Amino acid sequence: MGVGWTEVIVDLSFEHLDLVVSASRLVCPATGLDGPGVVGVRDGLIEFIEMGAGGIEHLTAHESLVVEDGILLPGLIDLHAHPAVSGSKFGIDADRDLLPKGSTTVLSQGDAGSRNLDRYIEETIRGSRTRVKLAVNFCAEGDSNPEGRFLSLDEANIDECVAAVDRGGDDVWGISLNIALIRGADIDPLELMRRGIEAAERSGKPVMFGATKTADIPLCEQLALLRSGDVMTYCFYSGDGSIVQDGRVLDCVWEARERGVLFDVGDGAAAFGFNIAEIAVAEGFFPDTISTDYYLHHYSNKLSHDVPHIVSKLIEVGMTAEQCWPRVTFLPAQVLGLSDTIGRLEAGAVADLCVVELRDEAEPMVDSRGEFRMGRRWRPVAVVKGGVCVLR
Template sequence: MRDMNWDLVLTGGRVVDPSLGIDRVADVAFSNKKVAAVGDGFAGSAKTVRDVSGRIVTPGLIDLHTHVYWGGTSLGIDAEAYARSSGVTTSVDTGSAGPGNFAGFRRHVIDPSQTRILVYLHVSFAGIFGFSPSIMVGESHDFRLMAPRDAADVINRNRDVIVGIKVRIGKIASGPQGIAPLDVALGLADETGMPIMCHIDEPPPSYEAVVSRLRKGDVLTHCYRPFPNSPVKGDGSVKAEVIAARERGVIFDIGHGMGSFSYKTARAMLAGDFPPDTISSDVHAYCIDGPAYDQVTTMSKFLALGVPLGSVVAASTENVARAIGRPDLGTFREGAAGDASVLSLKDGQYELEDVEGEILHADRRLFAEGVVVGGEWWHPE
């Protein structure tokens, strides 16, 4: 590697980048807001050097399921504060806004944010507008709110940040409408060439009915739900419809959240050779203090379940980038977006809970130690 005058070099860290097959101590160099190189001995050729010895360095973590329309919805958290606490450089907001209020989300939150925010636009006009511990109004209950024409227009004008369409299905989210809002979303997806992210909660409809409608590239979030509407049968085997969906290219996302991740389900799915494609937190105002907390806590739960570190990182970087059609993210390939997450893997005694109150006792967990955003060290001292 010829001598370069890089803007920033992270030196001495354990670089874990599944997209490049790298898991070793190396330097990562950034220049002109992009990844410049991964290699050895770069520290003498940089304007700024950060020694991250003893840390893990990954491509910028992507949380595929977040709610970051802060101030615009009851669910919203602050994406920049979240980046500082969880090492997430790209938050994908999943349906906080619909076509009726996306303009405010873009102007007041997405555009000013120093960290990247991408969006699954809700097919419902106002997105998730009535969600709190005291108020729970399923936006898919009322077909008057289904707004595919408006959504198509907003998508076509905002394809730089909108990566897909969100719809929520289940007894809580769609109630008397059942699976019908999914059909509206599928029509919108066909019209715009966008994938869907489908939320599923309690039946009806069934997990099997929902997943059977999804297409290659669509995302089923909350994929490790507890009973009822679990992806596994009573004997612990993976349902045939779930296996068939993966075979045709449906993406299975964790979406931990307030009520959607069970260790019992996770153990059965992993034992059935059905790991998640993507790991996400579904972080929002009512689960950021537990049980989900954040992305690194959710990742730590999978480490505690025996999933290798490389697979956990892939499910939070490379696999997510592929799901959202952004090959410039989730990798340290030369010319990729200049984002990185610096993590520590600490030994200790940690209690990690699922949504049913089961505690997993872990002897190590991940913590966020800093981020690089646009080729610059961004975490405050």
């Protein structure tokens, strides 16, 4: 492995650094940096970036990291995952399952609704080293009910949702509006959409939208209700209601993108098809953000599943690594409204860093339909969160 750590005894002077990282290749899509470079870290922030192959011998720090073979990136940002200490049937431990895999910032896709928001903030957001933001589930019970969401329209309460978003303050990014699995009988998915979007309008927030998984309601009708800044996740879902029909990306999908609707991967257990992704990428329809939809299923079954893994799958269908890195760093930071402080390697930014390496041998990768592809996989080999090493 081309990553080496060193403990250094130093003079604790004003010039002292907590950490210095020297990389044979440093990539920052936000600033356009790409080449050998050195990052100095102090008090949880990036103190400086020095490009070039000058080395670190002239610098003093508590710790130093030399990256010989991998790529030094900003900490990865997973825009769709399920961090939850309790109260969510999908919940996993962010610090155990996401942070060591490179995701220094994650957005919870609806693990708490209006009726369990306060506990979620206290337990998961306050209790995690990982930076966790929440898309409040429009279903008032969140994902706490094993039977599923929206057993009745009582759980689709606009006023409750708006009050919860307001109560959550900066911990809340927006509203999770997933109409894929509705458990209540005779509930119109489009009515749920209209209510959820009204709550988002009143809150001044975007929605993270999960479409129906059938063709009963055309995808175009659902997309027509979304607004600029809203995010459709599961964008490469391969079943009925896919963005690709009759061998091409639907016109209404392109039109939604023109209106400012964003498209996120959300590669969970049933939401990614190589066939759909390959057609879309060939047409130039790239996802705006690349996320995992990592949840309890992956942890319980010991499945390899992280942001670099999803990047590897997208490279297999035609994207390049250089096209993927912005979509796991700077672009999701923009979506979260945090691009001034995370998703970038720049003096003054938070010192969230991730080192990834490309494995030598081709390995099998599988989609939700059981199709396998062979390809080289990226893997995280070092992670720094707020200037502190969490994987080395």
